[in-house]
Amino acid sequence: MKISAEWIRDFVSPTATNREVAEALTVSGIAIEGYFGQGADETWEAEITTNRVDAMNHYGVAREVSAIYDVDLKPLAATVAAGAPGDFPITIEAADGCSRYTARVVRGVKIGPSPAKIAHRLELVDQRSINNVADASNYVLNEIGQPTHAFDLDTLEGGKIIVRRARAGETITTLDGVERKLAPEDIVIADAVKPVGIAGVMGGEATMITDATKNVLIESAWFDPVSIRRTARRLGMHTDASHRYERGADCGITQAACARVVELILATAGGAASDEIDVIGRTLAQPQITLAASEVKRILGVEVPVNEIARILRRLGFTVEQGAPSKSEGGPFKPSVGLSGEQFAVTVPTWRLDVEREIDLIEEVARIYSYLKIPDTLPSFSGGVVELPNARKQAALRGRLLALGYNESLTSTFIPQEEAKAFAASEPVRIANPLSEEASTMRTTLVPGLLQQVAYNLNRGNDEVRLFESGHVYAMQGEQVDEHGALAFVATGSSAEATVHAKATPLTFFHLKGDVEQLIAAFAAANVAYDRQVPAWLHPGRSARAVVEGKTVAVFGQLHPEVAAQRKLKQDVFVAEVYIEALFPLTLREPAYTPISKYPAVERDFSFVLADGVEFASIQAKIEGLKIAELIAVIPAEVFRGGSLAKGTYSFLLRVRFQSAARTLRDDEVAAWSQQIVKAVESLGGTLRS
Numbered sequence: 001m002k003i004s005a006e007w008i009r010d011f012v013s014p015t016a017t018n019r020e021v022a023e024a025l026t027v028s029g030i031a032i033e034g035y036f037g038q039g040a041d042e043t044w045e046a047e048i049t050t051n052r053v054d055a056m057n058h059y060g061v062a063r064e065v066s067a068i069y070d071v072d073l074k075p076l077a078a079t080v081a082a083g084a085p086g087d088f089p090i091t092i093e094a095a096d097g098c099s100r101y102t103a104r105v106v107r108g109v110k111i112g113p114s115p116a117k118i119a120h121r122l123e124l125v126d127q128r129s130i131n132n133v134a135d136a137s138n139y140v141l142n143e144i145g146q147p148t149h150a151f152d153l154d155t156l157e158g159g160k161i162i163v164r165r166a167r168a169g170e171t172i173t174t175l176d177g178v179e180r181k182l183a184p185e186d187i188v189i190a191d192a193v194k195p196v197g198i199a200g201v202m203g204g205e206a207t208m209i210t211d212a213t214k215n216v217l218i219e220s221a222w223f224d225p226v227s228i229r230r231t232a233r234r235l236g237m238h239t240d241a242s243h244r245y246e247r248g249a250d251c252g253i254t255q256a257a258c259a260r261v262v263e264l265i266l267a268t269a270g271g272a273a274s275d276e277i278d279v280i281g282r283t284l285a286q287p288q289i290t291l292a293a294s295e296v297k298r299i300l301g302v303e304v305p306v307n308e309i310a311r312i313l314r315r316l317g318f319t320v321e322q323g324a325p326s327k328s329e330g331g332p333f334k335p336s337v338g339l340s341g342e343q344f345a346v347t348v349p350t351w352r353l354d355v356e357r358e359i360d361l362i363e364e365v366a367r368i369y370s371y372l373k374i375p376d377t378l379p380s381f382s383g384g385v386v387e388l389p390n391a392r393k394q395a396a397l398r399g400r401l402l403a404l405g406y407n408e409s410l411t412s413t414f415i416p417q418e419e420a421k422a423f424a425a426s427e428p429v430r431i432a433n434p435l436s437e438e439a440s441t442m443r444t445t446l447v448p449g450l451l452q453q454v455a456y457n458l459n460r461g462n463d464e465v466r467l468f469e470s471g472h473v474y475a476m477q478g479e480q481v482d483e484h485g486a487l488a489f490v491a492t493g494s495s496a497e498a499t500v501h502a503k504a505t506p507l508t509f510f511h512l513k514g515d516v517e518q519l520i521a522a523f524a525a526a527n528v529a530y531d532r533q534v535p536a537w538l539h540p541g542r543s544a545r546a547v548v549e550g551k552t553v554a555v556f557g558q559l560h561p562e563v564a565a566q567r568k569l570k571q572d573v574f575v576a577e578v579y580i581e582a583l584f585p586l587t588l589r590e591p592a593y594t595p596i597s598k599y600p601a602v603e604r605d606f607s608f609v610l611a612d613g614v615e616f617a618s619i620q621a622k623i624e625g626l627k628i629a630e631l632i633a634v635i636p637a638e639v640f641r642g643g644s645l646a647k648g649t650y651s652f653l654l655r656v657r658f659q660s661a662a663r664t665l666r667d668d669e670v671a672a673w674s675q676q677i678v679k680a681v682e683s684l685g686g687t688l689r690s
Contacts, residue, residue: 002125003032003061005042007143011062014069018042024068028367030055043124051354053247057145060351067315067368076144078259080104080266086277088217093164095281097187098199101163101221102254102278104262105153108271109133111211115268133209133216136264138240145351146220146250146257147241149189149197150265151207153215158192161217163199163281170195173205174237186231187223200228200245201237216265220258222251222284225353230433251284252350286347291361293342299362302374306342312368313361319347390485390584394470396522397487397580401468404515406489409467411449414439419448422563423537426475426482442474442481446488447537447575451559454490455567463571464493470580487578489515492571509542509557512574516546516556519578523586525549529617537563538575551582601659602670605637606678608652608686609645619654622680628673630665633657651689654681 005018014021022032022044029052034045046061054060059076066073088105092098111131113119118139119129127138137148166182172195173179182188182195189197197203200223209216229246232238255278262273291313297303313320322344348355355361366374398408416438420428424444434440443449446469457465468489475482495511498504513530520528525548534543534555543557556576564573616636623634638653645651656677658665678688 001046003044003046004124006040007058008062011059011074012065014071030064050247053244054351059144067312076256078263080259080262080273083273086275089160090277090279091162092279092281094187097224097227098163099222099282099284100254100280102258104218104258105274106265106271107215109269111213132268133265136261140257140261146253148257148261149203149219150209151217152213153217155207156191160192162190174202175205175208180235187227199223201232201242202239218258218261220254248353250351289346291344291346291358296362300366300374301377304369309365312365317349321345393584400518406466406468409469413443415441415443415448417441420444423447429474429476429481444473444475446486450490466491485580487580490575492573512556516554516576524589525586553582554578597659597661599660599664601657602665603657604674606654607689608681609649610652610686612648614684623677626676630658630660632659
């Protein structure tokens with residue numbers, strides 16, 4: 001936001017130059033990132049964090065300067081002469097959303113341009129001058145940070161103001177000329193007939209100030225931050241008022257702000273003001289916090305004098321007394337007996353809703369005392385580094401995927417609800433207050449996020465994509481949220497790049513299966529099997545499930561064509577989802593050295609005709625069940641379909657390898673083992689080809 005250096009000096013008078021003040025503010029946490037103009041027109045571009053709504057105005061920044069330079073801050077004291085009784089009826093029906101509503105009536109105003117000083121100051125902070133009444137409200141917003149609003153009094157039907165929830169079906173046309181459909185959770189400012197403003201967001205067009213306005217009602221209120229945030233986001237509106245209200249405006253400044261606006265209107269538009277109308281819906285308690293000087297020293301690593309701690313906090317508006325707060329929440333402070341004077345009872349001011357704990361007070365002391373005075377030291381550490389139980393297993397999986405050519409990715413934890421349900425059978429976790437419908441649900445799987453990144457790459461001409469992600473996924477288990485680790489990876493493009501010697505080889509299901517096998521091979525897994533029980537988002541004929549000791553450890557394969565078409569993916573995409581919770585109970589496979597046998601190996605090839613339903617896994621299991629010690633490899637060498645083969649069958653070339661570490665194998669032994677293998681395959685319906 002823009003800050004006028006001269007405007008700050010209306011409230012505080014440090015001896016430092018403007019540039020020195022700006023640099024001191026930057027060190028204390030109000031970052032001044034740019035300088036514009038000179039002399040009386042000098043302005044600063046300030047980067048103010050979202051929790052510091054108290055500093056989003058000139059008086060708040062002046063308070064910071066007061067604390068930094070230990071100079072007095074001029075109090076807010078608007079001068080408004082006593083007028084007619086404030087008898088305009090105001091009712092707060094939604095007390096949970098509006099704790100206080102302060103108003104004044106000004107009659108007999110003359111709408112016109114603002115004086116040059118007000119218009120110029122608004123221009124310096126990038127505000128357009130509108131008219132003397134509207135400018136008074138905008139001026140006070142930039143001066144002390146409190147949003148206010150002016151209604152044309154004569155357009156308020158029924159002669160009353162009601163702060164209430166919107167009724168079903170109600171609409172309002174706001175000052176920007178757009179008709180807004182209201183929801184029952186919205187807080188509105190209404191007259192006896194209709195809504196005339198969306199509380200804390202924007203006023204209504206029907207009661208706006210025009211050249212014909214003669215009488216005005218000035219509103220200054222405090223609205224609940226959560227309610228304003230929900231309304232503003234639902235309506236897609238972000239105004240200067242909502243920006244402050246939804247971050248926690250000052251609940252104790254409504255009277256001063258209202259009086260200041262009236263003072264400016266009387267000075268620039270004339271008229272006569274009524275007395276204050278102040279309605280309290282509910283009282284907000286000011287937090288009470290105990291601060292120990294010893295804790296300040298422990299956290300900051302430097303001893304800040306006790307008097308300096310008290311001075312800093314008092315300059316920032318905190319009420320500071322020696323002692324500890326009383327046990328009755330919200331009650332007065334009662335100094336504790338026997339204290340050494342190094343413990344403080346601190347009342348948080350109404351404009352600092354971001355201060356809730358002792359550590360927050362220590363931060364206030366640190367930034368005003370100056371971070372530059374705190375020596376650079378490393379924190380002490382007496383413990384040892386503790387490795388998480390599955391750290392080595394996670395590192396093993398990550399290392400293998402990187403070695404296979406995959407790049408690690410990081411995607412959003414939030415996904416659309418329909419995707420959470422489409423890619424997982426579990427009940428997703430809904431967000432209570434989502435930023436948008438596209439981020440309304442905690443992810444149940446990592447797959448949607450990775451597919452989104454694949455689409456992003458393909459749309460930008462990068463058709464060689466290999467990504468993996470390791471992270472947490474979430475699902476509802478009854479009334480509880482189940483959070484556990486997950487791993488997924490995707491690949492599209494070619495398995496080998498084209499060269500002058502060979503064309504590029506497209507990725508296939510078997511390339512992905514090999515990558516899955518490499519991950520499983522990192523563990524001491526026995527009884528690894530594959531079947532076709534896969535989720536609906538995978539291609540039914542080019543996908544599989546990996547099972548280890550009866551537990552599913554992965555599903556993988558080509559993305560279903562319909563799912564790919566919905567995402568506008570124009571080339572085959574292969575996806576694998578690894579259930580690491582099922583893998584991690586297994587131990588990592590320890591590398592073991594096996595010497596190469598000095599005796600020759602013997603290979604035998606067998607050609608069988610098999611029915612299409614017979615898979616290699618069943619053949620391998622049958623042969624391994626023979627328990628032939630010298631059998632060291634069972635290799636599927638070739639598959640052939642068509643030609644003279646009957647429909648529904650295929651020709652399968654099986655290669656086996658025998659070898660002994662102790663002796664040379666005899667021909668009769670190999671022949672006997674070969675006969676056993678032939679019988680084992682024939683038991684599955686296979687026929688040995690001549």
